Each structure stands twice: as C-alpha cells, then as structure tokens.
Amino acid sequence: MLFNSIGFLIFLPIVFCLYWFVFNKKFQQQNRLLLLASFYFYACWDWRFLFLLMFSIGLDYFSGIKIENSKNKNEAKFWLTLSIVINLGFLGFFKYYNFFVGSFAELLNGFGFKANVWLLKVILPVGISFYTFHGLSYVIDVYKKRIKAERDFTDYAVFVSYFPLLVAGPIERATHLLPQIQKKRVFNYEQAADGMRQILWGFFKKMVIADNCAPLVNEIFTNYQTESPGTLAIGAVLFAFQIYGDFSGYSDIALGVSRLFGIELLKNFAFPYFSRDIAEFWRRWHISLSSWFRDYLYIPLGGSKGGLPMKIRNTFIIFLVSGFWHGANWTFIIWGGLNALYFMPLLLTNKNRQNLEVAAQGKLLPSFKESLQMFITFMATCIAWVFFRAATVSQAFEYIKRICSKDLFTIPHPLPVKIIALVGCMLLVEWINREKFHGLEIKRFSPWIRRSFYVVIIYIILRYANFGNNEFIYFQF
Incomplete structure (x- = not known):
C-alpha cells in the first residue's frame, strides 16, 4: 500500500x-x-x-x-x-x-x-x-x-x-x-494539525516535484547517448530533486502520519541541499541511516579516536557500506566511495564539523561565500547522483564524460520550464523555513495567510501532481 x-x-x-x-x-x-x-x-x-x-x-x-x-x-x-x-x-x-x-x-x-x-x-x-x-x-x-x-x-x-x-x-x-x-x-490538536501540514508538504514534494521530474529523468538517462550536454546536466540536476522530493516527501508523510497517532519519529531530512560542504550534507540527508552507521559501525570500528589512517579507513568503510546498503550494484558502491573522497579534504583539515548551524542563520539571504559553498556542494552531489541513478558504471562514466563538453552551456530545447518553476517554488518555501522542523511550519504568519498558502499548495497538487500511483524510490532498498 x-x-x-x-x-x-x-x-x-x-x-x-x-x-x-x-x-x-x-x-x-x-x-x-x-x-x-x-x-x-x-x-x-x-x-x-x-x-x-x-x-x-x-x-x-x-x-x-x-x-x-x-x-x-x-x-x-x-x-x-x-x-x-x-x-x-x-x-x-x-x-x-x-x-x-x-x-x-x-x-x-x-x-x-x-x-x-x-x-x-x-x-x-x-x-x-x-x-x-x-x-x-x-x-x-x-x-x-x-x-x-x-x-x-x-x-x-x-x-x-x-x-x-x-x-x-x-x-x-x-x-x-x-x-x-x-x-x-x-490526542494533541496542535501536534496533529502540524502533522497534517507536514503530510501536505510531503505530498507536494512527492507528487508534484518527484513524480514530474521522473519521466523526464528516465527519458534523459535512457537516451543519454543522443542527448546534448546541457540536457544531460539538467537530467542530473532533476534527478537530485527527484530523489529528494521522493524520499524526503515519504519521510514527511511518515512523520506527519505518526504525529496523528501521538508518536514522534526521528527527523530524517533537514534541508540537505542548503549544505555548505559534504559533511553537512550527510548530517542533513537520510539522518537516521547516517546516525545508525555512525553509532553501530563507525564508533565500534574506533571512530575518530585513532590516528589519521584509522579515521580514513573508517570513513571509507561507512560510506562504502552505505552505498552497498542502497543496492546490489557496483554503481551504489562507487557512489559511496565518491562521497568518501568528497569527505577526505574536510577530514584531513579537521573541518568536517565546521558548519553545524543552518546556512545564513537568522538572515534572509546567504553571503556570497555561503552561496558559492552551497552551489559547489550541490554540484558535487549531482555528479555522485549520476552513479546512483545509472544502470551500470560504464553508463555513469559515459554520461559524465558527455556532459564535459564545450556545448554544456547551450540552452537545451525544449527547456522544462514548468518543472524548473515548481522546483524553484519548493526551494523558496524550504529556504524560508530552513530553521524549522519541516517546510510548512510557517507559524510566523497570521492564520489567514497560512490558510491561504495551504489552499495554494493543495491547488498546485491537484493541478500539477502525477496521479499515476507511482512507487517511492526507496521502496526498492
């Protein structure tokens, strides 16, 4: 079900x-x-x-x-x-x-x-x-x-x-x-009401963002040998939002449903695409899995208490095992290994815990430095996602190779304007509420503004959602 x-x-x-x-x-x-x-x-x-x-x-x-x-x-x-x-x-x-x-x-x-x-x-x-x-x-x-x-x-x-x-x-x-x-x-009305808001946001991310990205992503990855570099780059970016909308959308629905029964579940996502380095990303993405591997694998192996070789070994182990946990394919293992490589400069310079607070905390906009850090982290994550999405390792390498062309910055035709606009709406809402528990926790506004916004979200779901009964990506894991 x-x-x-x-x-x-x-x-x-x-x-x-x-x-x-x-x-x-x-x-x-x-x-x-x-x-x-x-x-x-x-x-x-x-x-x-x-x-x-x-x-x-x-x-x-x-x-x-x-x-x-x-x-x-x-x-x-x-x-x-x-x-x-x-x-x-x-x-x-x-x-x-x-x-x-x-x-x-x-x-x-x-x-x-x-x-x-x-x-x-x-x-x-x-x-x-x-x-x-x-x-x-x-x-x-x-x-x-x-x-x-x-x-x-x-x-x-x-x-x-x-x-x-x-x-x-x-x-x-x-x-x-x-x-x-x-x-x-x-029964706690406030808890249940906020649970309903979280469910609504989960449906928006799953049915509007993920399910609209999925057909285009599938087409691009299937025909990657004939697509332009710009189209392939868009496909990689859209898959990043597809998997985020799909999995974090499921988590929002799960947490919201549980709150209807008076039970609080562990937070699983904390706006990961606003991360300024890969260590922060993994503190915000699939939090329950990352913390599980930390507590039941990384720490028993010695954690970061040993010398530098042990830290490096343990880091690679948890990332590779995390990749293997996701599926029985070399693509997932390479995805895990690539994230471990991303992590290495932070580990070697002892900067893996430098961004513990949300970006631009207490401010409307991030600084230029934070914006650049978020952009670089997101792009690196998108490259890794190519391995996660590709059917084979050779396909993933060929896909990335084809992106690296002088025609990369040529605007693809047709440009998926509708999907880009919907993703932009999601990012705007989550940026405004990045210090909150979930995307629709907008208590700062008056009740009539909040209710009007909920009506708009419901309208967008009814207008743009894919009602094809699409499964969630992480059901296969």
Missing part, C-alpha cells in the same frame, strides 16, 4: 478513528490496533512476505530476552551473534545473492572459465533493509545495556513494524520509539 494511493486515503482515516474513538481507553489496545494495521499495511504489498517480517520480529524479541538473561558475557555474545547472522543472512540472501554470484561468475569468465550460476528469481521484500536495521539496533542496544529487553511482544512488534516507517524509514531506535509505545497517548 502506497502513501499516495486511494487505498491509503481510506485506510488512514479508519485506523485514526478506531485508534482515538474506539480503543482510546487503554494504550495496550491502541498498540494491538497499530500492530494489526501495520501487518495489513505490509500484506497489501505482498502477503507472502509477511512471514519474513514476523520471523524477524520473533527472532529479535526472543534474542533480546536471551541476551538480558544470559549468565555471562559469552552467552550474551552468542545470542547477539546468532541474531545478527540470521538477520544479515536473510538480508544478504534476498538482496545480495545475485550480486555476489554474478560478480563471481564475471570474475571467473575474466580468467577464461565458463561459469553457469543459479540466480535468484524473486522480488526483494519491501522494507527489509529498514526493519532489519530496527531489529539489529535493538539487540545491540540490549547487549550494550543501553535498554532493557522488551517483555511485551506487542509493544516490541509495533516498534519494528509500525506502518508509517515500515517500508522506507526513518530507521528508528528502541531507545526513542519504545518509550512512546509503552505509555498512554493523549
């Missing part, structure tokens, strides 16, 4: 009314409702993979209790290792089996050996990367004694399968979400 589907627009009000008007006496009843709603939400995609979600929940719930009840550290480590191996085993089988087998076959063919391999012919279970990381963080936190093992199965199952975040995040932590699940929720 997609957020941008008629089914979800029917599903959400039903669950909302049951949650607040029928099962509002006890939060335990609300949790059971959320669990059933989440299982139904997931089963609408493909009920056959519901067993995999349930198995993952049961495995980590049982492992957490066994870790906490262990008589010594070796026993606790055994249950932790077992959980990690099984979780990553399922993830690796469904997501990476074909990649490793195909790469091994290509290696053998390169040495002159003919390899006949069996490839897996099954679709990737939606959201498997996200709910696997939910479970892994939980068992690791129990092992590290950051949190007590959860004894109520329903509460734990809701933590893993909560439908707003189930298929594309944000990647939640038990330390943040479980305490909210384990207490009574009282």
